[in-house]
Amino acid sequence: MTLTNLTSGAVVLSAAMDAGGRLSQDIPAEQIDPNATYELVFDTANYWAARKIPATVSQIALRFTMSDPEGAYHMPIILNPNSYSMWMSA
Known part of the structure; x- marks a missing residue:
């Protein structure tokens, strides 16, 4: 998983999900x-390959703003080999 500031081009965070598929890492408000x-x-390609499941969804890219630097943003994704659904709560 990679979080990039598209305005500046800076990579803000690069991390792996835990065994449960979650990332619980805070980003300092000043960033x-x-x-x-x-x-x-x-x-997602490696996830499907490890399970020997043919998949068309190899990557998911979400674009958004974070209007509150002190906020907590939650972006659940429901994934299957050929589609995904997501929502965001702040």
Whole structure:
């Protein structure tokens, strides 16, 4: 998983999910620009390959803003080999 500030081009975070598929890592508020657009990319190809499941969804990219640098953002994704659904709560 990689979080990039698309406005500046800076990679804010690069990390792996835990065994339960979660990432619980805080980003310091001073690293968040409320005027920037961010892209969160999940690489799912290895997940499917490890399970020997043919999949068309090899990567998921979410673009969003974080208007509150002190906020907590939650972006659940429901994934299957050929599609995904997501929502965001702040």
